[in-house]
Amino acid sequence: MDNPDLPRALRLQAGGCQALGSPFHAGLLNLMADALEAGDDLGGLFEPWAQADVKALFEDATPLRILGGLHELVLSGADSELAATYPKPGAPIDPAAAWTAARSAIDRHRDRLAAFMTHEPQTNEVRRSVCLVGGFLTVAKETGLPLRCFEIAASAGLNTNWDRFGYRLGEASFGDPAATVFLDADWTGPAPPVDAKVEVVERAACDRRPVDLADPAERRRLLSYIWPDQFERLDRIRAAIDLAVAVGTRVETADAVDWTARTAAPRPGAATVVYHSVFWQYMPPESQAALRATIEALGAQATTQAPFAWLCMEPPPGETANMEVRLTLWPGGQERILANVHPHGARVAWRG
Numbered sequence: 001m002d003n004p005d006l007p008r009a010l011r012l013q014a015g016g017c018q019a020l021g022s023p024f025h026a027g028l029l030n031l032m033a034d035a036l037e038a039g040d041d042l043g044g045l046f047e048p049w050a051q052a053d054v055k056a057l058f059e060d061a062t063p064l065r066i067l068g069g070l071h072e073l074v075l076s077g078a079d080s081e082l083a084a085t086y087p088k089p090g091a092p093i094d095p096a097a098a099w100t101a102a103r104s105a106i107d108r109h110r111d112r113l114a115a116f117m118t119h120e121p122q123t124n125e126v127r128r129s130v131c132l133v134g135g136f137l138t139v140a141k142e143t144g145l146p147l148r149c150f151e152i153a154a155s156a157g158l159n160t161n162w163d164r165f166g167y168r169l170g171e172a173s174f175g176d177p178a179a180t181v182f183l184d185a186d187w188t189g190p191a192p193p194v195d196a197k198v199e200v201v202e203r204a205a206c207d208r209r210p211v212d213l214a215d216p217a218e219r220r221r222l223l224s225y226i227w228p229d230q231f232e233r234l235d236r237i238r239a240a241i242d243l244a245v246a247v248g249t250r251v252e253t254a255d256a257v258d259w260t261a262r263t264a265a266p267r268p269g270a271a272t273v274v275y276h277s278v279f280w281q282y283m284p285p286e287s288q289a290a291l292r293a294t295i296e297a298l299g300a301q302a303t304t305q306a307p308f309a310w311l312c313m314e315p316p317p318g319e320t321a322n323m324e325v326r327l328t329l330w331p332g333g334q335e336r337i338l339a340n341v342h343p344h345g346a347r348v349a350w351r352g
């Protein structure tokens with residue numbers, strides 16, 4: 001296959017991996033791009049994208065598909081030769097050795113990899129809760145009411161358990177310091193209102209394609225999209241999966257607009273919070289408009305005894321890399337930017 005946009009896309013993704021803290025994947029992708037440019041078709045794994053340009057390759061997250069597929073071979077124990085070259089805590093990374101092993105693993109597991117790559121990559125980033133928690137605290141503090149929490153596009157639903165995690169928020173802390181999932185961030189700015197009384201009286205979540213944590217293959221798929229040299233992220237998601245399984249976390253299969261209209265109307269005696277992270281960009285403009293209208297219509301029903309909040313961690317309009325935490329609380333309905341945050345939650349600049 002001779003698609004010059006493919007190695008170009010791999011190199012661009014390598015830059016993204018480097019910037020977001022995965023030099024291992026950056027190295028692997030650059031070596032993969034070199035191989036393609038030298039005429040290796042990598043077992044035809046990229047055949048479905050033979051005509052795709054860089055934009056289409058990014059929309060399909062094609063580079064993340066092959067990285068996920070290779071990591072899955074390691075996590076499943078299917079290829080010990082490849083596993084031996086993958087990052088280990090405390091040892092230097094060796095992308096060149098990993099690429100040599102990966103290239104022969106591609107021949108050994110070609111069909112398994114091709115099947116893995118038919119799936120759209122799907123992640124669930126637990127550390128985004130450290131970005132959102134200040135929003136929940138703000139709603140609890142300002143309304144003085146218990147919370148009903150509705151997560152749109154929750155993936156595996158790991159962040160529906162945000163109130164069961166422990167947090168360090170700069171100088172402040174919130175939640176159980178002995179929690180199995182403990183989150184912190186490089187925090188700047190004041191602390192959110194950690195003295196708020198937080199009680200979650202109802203929680204629910206939807207996704208158009210939820211990850212079923214009861215299925216070991218789906219759990220492994222979720223882990224496989226975490227970059228293998230990011231040990232803390234891997235530990236965090238494993239702990240959050242265990243917690244979600246232990247408390248019986250459920251995510252309903254539903255489209256964001258229908259589900260929100262059907263489930264999240266405000267009710268007296270609690271503050272209803274509809275929230276989401278890193279999902280807005282996956283909806284076409286007409287669905288974005290429909291969801292906004294649905295949420296605003298629910299907001300218009302809010303009263304002081306039945307307040308309604310829209311909390312999100314999403315990029316500002318027209319951007320994809322920088323993220324903001326925004327809160328709109330009804331009655332009133334004034335949007336506030338609470339924080340600027342790193343896409344994986346590594347940094348939080350809290351404005352309050």
Ligand SMILES: C[S@@+](CC[C@H](N)C(=O)[O-])C[C@H]1O[C@@H](n2cnc3c(N)ncnc32)[C@H](O)[C@@H]1O
Pocket residue numbers: 122123124125126128152153154155206207208209210254255256257276277278279282283287
């Ligand atoms: C990048 S993931 C983010 C998952 C999670 N919110 C997080 O921050 O870890 C985007 C999620 O949006 C879901 N999604 C995209 N469009 C959707 C829609 N119209 N309705 C429901 N879920 C949707 C996808 O299935 C995927 O799980």
